[in-house]
Amino acid sequence: MASRTSCLTFLLIVAAAVVPLAVHGNSEGDSLYALRRSLSDPNGVLQSWNPNLVNPCTWFHITCDSNGHVTRLDLGNSNLSGHLVPELGNLEHLQYLELYKNNIEGTIPAELGNLKSLISLDLYNNNLSGVIPPSLGNLKSLIFLRLNDNRLSGRIPKELTDISTLKVVDFSSNDLCGPIPTSGSFQHVPMGNFEKNPRLEGPELMGLASYDINCK
Template identity: 40%
Template sequence: MKLVLWPWFLLFFTLVTSSWSLSSDGQALLALSRNLTLPSSIRSNWSASDATPCTWYGVGCNVRNRVISLDLTSSGVSGSLGPEVCRLKYLQILSLSGNNISGSIPPELGNLKRFSWLSLYINSLSGTIPEELFKNQFLEQVYLHSNQLSGSIPFSVGEMTNLKSLWLHENMLSGALPASIGNCTKLEELYLLNNQLSGSLPETLSEIKGLRVFDASYNSFTGEITFSFENCKLENFSLSFNYIKGEIPSWLGNCRSLIELGLVNNSLSGKIPTSLGLLSNLTYLILSQNYLSGPIPPEIGNCQLLQWLELDANQLEGTIPKELANLGNLKKLFLFDNRLSGTLP
């Protein structure tokens, strides 16, 4: 009798121990999948009978079989992202973009000490950005755009001192841009467009010496442009459709890499700086719907890569400069609703 029972016991023991053998990272992923709804094709691939999850769809591991990346971009994932994600202690990259994930961003993400890349854009995430998330000083890339996030940008944004890219556009964020953003001195890309942000832009932006892209269009920012970049690296600078007043800063002439300058529909006044003529890479110069006065600087004719020039709906006066004839690549030119005289060269 004992000899008959022994094989059945051995089989039972093997099945039990095989389920016990799944690594802690694999167990964390299975726990995560209870709220994060995976398509059947992925769910069937995430097997509890495996020793590690390193062959699972979307999962990447290091040489020690610890999970360092989870990439389920555009994979038909829905549901919500739970706190179980913080059990992946070695996680560096989390990319769940282009899905239908709802609910809030778990604050526990801020506890991951190796975390450098967070990509959650194009989902249905709501609620506020957790203060704890932006306290993670290891984060370098944060992509949260095209969701339904609300509330303010956490002041803790300044603690992400290794941050290079921050994409927050196309949400419902409100309030001011925190002055602590100036602590993100490695920041290269800052996208804030299409939100409900307000207040003055902080002067501390001057501390971000390597900023290449700053787009805060379609918000409710007010005040003057008080920040400046002496050794400017900007390639795209857009504050269109806000309530910015004062003059266009002359330091923009230092931005020799600038390709696009957009300041449409603000309350800017004064003259167009002649220093803009130094921008040899400028392709789009869009300054319409302001209160700019004085003549069109003939120096604009030096911007020979210019394709799009919008100066309409201002208070410009004088003769249209003949130097505009030097703009051989120009495709769009809007000068109407001004006080200009003469003919186009």
């Protein structure tokens, strides 16, 4: 009886040690699986995304660091459609979010502003609409921000000019309006990276743009 009790105690100790690891690993997997559920995937590129695994590091198109945290999501040019999900903001170690050249619709979740480790945000060549979230100004490690060739509207958030690391910005071919920021990290962004936004206002776009007091 004593032996059986000791064995049971040992198993409980092991379980207590393992469960937190499983929950920790699954938190990122749950967030990514929420994205999978929101997307249509006719080519089966997300087939390996199995929610029953302890963590998503074995899934295709996912890269993890040595600690098992998700650092890259590479799904560019994958013929995906559907919507982005706010759960993506839970991937606190994510450095690269690559979803370019798909057919993703809807808005950019404000929760992406929680991705403090993000270096590259590439959502270009989709069908995204709505405004650019000012919360993206919280991405203080961001170097690449490419949102061109979508259907985004509203103003370019001034908060983005405070990202000192930002080197590559492209907002061309959208429906943005209001003034083009020219301070901070936007000082050296070529005007061509704002073109094909008929309602944008800027020195080199004045001939094409019209002042829109109702820009939202």
